[in-house]
Amino acid sequence: QQYTLEDVSKHSKEGDIWIAIHGKVYDVSKFDKHPGTITPLLKNAGTDATEKFEAVGHSEKARGLLKDFEIGDLVEKKQACCPMNVCVYWKQWLLAAVLVGVAVGGYVYFTKQEETQ
Numbered sequence: 326q327q328y329t330l331e332d333v334s335k336h337s338k339e340g341d342i343w344i345a346i347h348g349k350v351y352d353v354s355k356f357d358k359h360p361g362t363i364t365p366l367l368k369n370a371g372t373d374a375t376e377k378f379e380a381v382g383h384s385e386k387a388r389g390l391l392k393d394f395e396i397g398d399l400v401e402k403k404q405a406c407c408p409m410n411v412c413v414y415w416k417q418w419l420l421a422a423v424l425v426g427v428a429v430g431g432y433v434y435f436t437k438q439e440e441t442q
Contacts, residue, residue, distance in 0.1 A: 333350055346378045351394040429433050
């Protein structure tokens with residue numbers, strides 16, 4: 326799942342806390358074992374907290390806990406996706422259509438050339 330910083334910012338109150346760290350988005354709403362209580366989570370809720378996370382010097386154990394709360398990737402802009410969640414770009418479809426058209430046109434042209442000989 327992809328989230329922008331705008332998406333993350335909508336989750337910044339007690340009971341609904343999202344934080345971005347190193348390009349990943351975490352829903353820490355139910356993280357009740359934080360040694361610094363909920364206060365640092367609330368202070369950084371809805372933000373990219375990478376610098377503050379690193380400044381504290383979290384342990385490897387703390388870093389490992391992040392995986393349990395990961396919900397997606399932080400992106401600058403969401404990619405357009407079709408309903409089946411397969412990203413499709415109109416330029417790729419246009420290129421494919423042109424290539425198919427050239428192939429079909431070439432086949433027809435060369436087939437007619439052979440018939441006239």
